[in-house]
Each structure stands twice: as structure tokens, then as C-alpha cells.
Amino acid sequence: MKNKSIMQVILLSVLVCLVCLASPSPAKAQKEKDDLALTLQNVSGNVYCLEGAGGNVGILKTAEGLLVIDSKIGQVTDAVLKELTALSAPSTLSAAPLKIKYLINTHYHGDHTANDEALAKYADTIIMHPNCKASLIKSLKEKAAEKTFISKIQTWKEGMVINLGGETVRLLYLNPAHTSGDLAVVFEKARVLQTGDLFFNGMPAYIDVKDGSDTGNWVETIETLCREYPDYKIIPGHGEAATVKDYLAFADYLKHLRKETAAAIKAGKTREQAMESINTDQFKQIKANELGNFMTIKTNIGWIYDEMAKKK
Numbered sequence: 592m593k594n595k596s597i598m599q600v601i602l603l604s605v606l607v608c609l610v611c612l613a614s615p616s617p618a619k620a621q622k623e624k625d626d627l628a629l630t631l632q633n634v635s636g637n638v639y640c641l642e643g644a645g646g647n648v649g650i651l652k653t654a655e656g657l658l659v660i661d662s663k664i665g666q667v668t669d670a671v672l673k674e675l676t677a678l679s680a681p682s683t684l685s686a687a688p689l690k691i692k693y694l695i696n697t698h699y700h701g702d703h704t705a706n707d708e709a710l711a712k713y714a715d716t717i718i719m720h721p722n723c724k725a726s727l728i729k730s731l732k733e734k735a736a737e738k739t740f741i742s743k744i745q746t747w748k749e750g751m752v753i754n755l756g757g758e759t760v761r762l763l764y765l766n767p768a769h770t771s772g773d774l775a776v777v778f779e780k781a782r783v784l785q786t787g788d789l790f791f792n793g794m795p796a797y798i799d800v801k802d803g804s805d806t807g808n809w810v811e812t813i814e815t816l817c818r819e820y821p822d823y824k825i826i827p828g829h830g831e832a833a834t835v836k837d838y839l840a841f842a843d844y845l846k847h848l849r850k851e852t853a854a855a856i857k858a859g860k861t862r863e864q865a866m867e868s869i870n871t872d873q874f875k876q877i878k879a880n881e882l883g884n885f886m887t888i889k890t891n892i893g894w895i896y897d898e899m900a901k902k903k
């Protein structure tokens with residue numbers, strides 16, 4: 592009998608532990624909920640930005656339908672569809688089916704493209720750079736065969752401009768930078784520039800060395816865009832809407848890491864030694880984001896080191 596009650600206590604303890612492991616603490620659950628929360632903001636004129644849970648989504652609202660740039664992470668499919676449907680309605684009083692004239696991808700990363708399949712049902716055309724298409728199909732592996740959105744892709748061509756609802760939307764490719772196929776999008780009438788991940792505002796960058804990133808060209812691209820569109824509002828890939836001054840500060844951050852990493856390589860330092868020794872005190876305002884240890888100033892140095900070693 593005594594043994595039986597000891598066994599019952601042990602079994603109950605195991606059960607309690609399993610339940611604890613399976614259900615997150617209230618604080619953790621709240622954080623997860625906050626991380627998935629979306630906020631829609633009007634940036635300028637008919638251009639909006641859907642922030643939170645993955646890369647920023649830029650939206651042009653017109654009577655002919657929406658032009659949507661990027662599609663966020665897979666955990667927020669329903670929320671993205673809900674926000675886009677509400678925005679595409681002619682007024683808050685009248686509902687209308689979601690209509691997307693164009694879905695544009697700035698690059699292939701999953702936090703910008705995971706809902707392409709869900710949005711494709713409502714979209715006439717999907718546009719991305721040819722390198723982005725190739726990398727996206729490669730990243731989907733065998734799942735690519737199941738995806739219907741691929742048949743709607745029209746690849747970017749030099750000088751591509753979309754005229755929709757009185758807005759002129761210019762699609763720019765300025766050679767490999769964050770990835771091998773980044774597009775920046777210019778809304779000329781609203782005077783808004785959407786950069787995709789060519790801009791991480793207030794946080795360290797992700798540098799996709801395997802896909803052929805080029806941080807040297809990335810800096811030049813930022814300087815070109817800031818020169819061409821000095822008074823535009825900027826929708827970055829991640830972080831809050833920004834100005835050219837903020838964007839140039841991000842270029843300075845990349846430039847500093849490149850200069851110091853090149854010097855470390857020249858001095859014969861290893862990747863780890865470079866990550867530990869380079870002084871980045873002047874970039875204290877750049878804080879690690881929700882990806883924590885994955886995207887930090889140190890990992891940025893490591894990726895730049897890899898990129899430079901690869902190009903040697």
C-alpha cells in the first residue's frame with residue numbers, strides 16, 4: 592500500500608512536470624503573443640505598413656486593388672489576410688473581397704515570403720527578382736512542387752515600373768547586397784522607399800553569405816538610394832519607419848564592421864578573434880532583436896569575415 596502511494600506521488604509529479612513543460616508560463620505566452628501582434632500604420636498618402644511578426648509589409652491601397660510587398664511569417668497568415676481584407680474594402684462600413692493586383696517580394700527569406708501561397712489566391716501577379724525566385728524555390732526544397740504561387744511569378748526586368756491607382760511604383764535592383772536578389776520599391780507620388788532587408792532599423796543585420804551577399808555593394812546601394820531619394824520616408828525590412836539619416840547610420844555601421852574586419856583579416860586574426868576584438872562601442876544604439884544570439888553585432892562581424900574570406 593505504501594509503495595503504491597509512493598508510485599502515485601511519483602506519477603503525479605511526472606505528470607505535473609510534463610504539463611509545465613507543455614504549457615508556457617503566462618509571461619512567455621504573453622511574449623509569444625506580443626511577438627505575433629501586427630500593427631497597421633499609414634506611412635504617407637495611400638501607402639501603409641504592416642509591422643510585427645516578420646518583415647515589414649508595405650501596401651499601396653487603390654480602387655483597382657492592393658499592391659502588397661512581402662507577406663510575413665507563416666504563424667500570422669490569418670491576421671495578415673484579415674488586415675489586408677479590411678484595408679482593401681472601400682470604406683469601414685462596406686466589406687469587399689480581398690483583391691491584390693500585385694504581390695512583390697523584396698527577397699526570398701521566409702519571414703518575408705511565408706504567406707505568398709496564402710496571398711496568391713487573391714493576387715493577379717507575383718513579382719520578384721530572378722535570383723530571388725531561384726533561391727526561394729531552392730529553399731522550399733521538395734515542397735516547391737506543391738506551391739501554386741510559383742506559376743504566378745513574373746520575374747523583375749530592368750526599368751520595371753507599375754502604374755496603379757495614380758501611383759508610380761518603381762522596382763529597383765542594385766546588384767547583390769543582403770542576398771543575391773534584393774528589390775527596393777519606390778512609391779514616387781507618396782514619396783516612400785521600401786527597402787526590404789537592405790535596411791535593419793536599429794538592430795544588427797542578417798547577412799546571407801550562402802546566397803551571395805555583398806556588404807560592400809550593400810553600403811553603395813544604401814548611399815545611392817539615399818542620394819536619389821533624400822526626402823523620402825523609408826519602410827525598412829525590420830524595425831520602425833525611418834528617414835534617410837537613419838538609413839545612412841545603418842550604412843556607417845556596415846562600413847565600420849567591414850573596415851575593421853578587413854584589418855583583422857590582414858593582421859592574420861581568426862574569425863573568433865575578429866568577433867572578440869573589434870570595438871563596436873559606438874554602435875550601442877544597435878540592439879539585438881528577438882532573434883537574440885543569432886543576430887548580434889558579433890555574428891555580423893563573423894558573417895562579414897566569412898564573406899571576405901570567400902571573396903579572397
Ligand SMILES: [Zn+2]
Pocket residue numbers: 698700769788797
Ligand atoms: Zn532577409
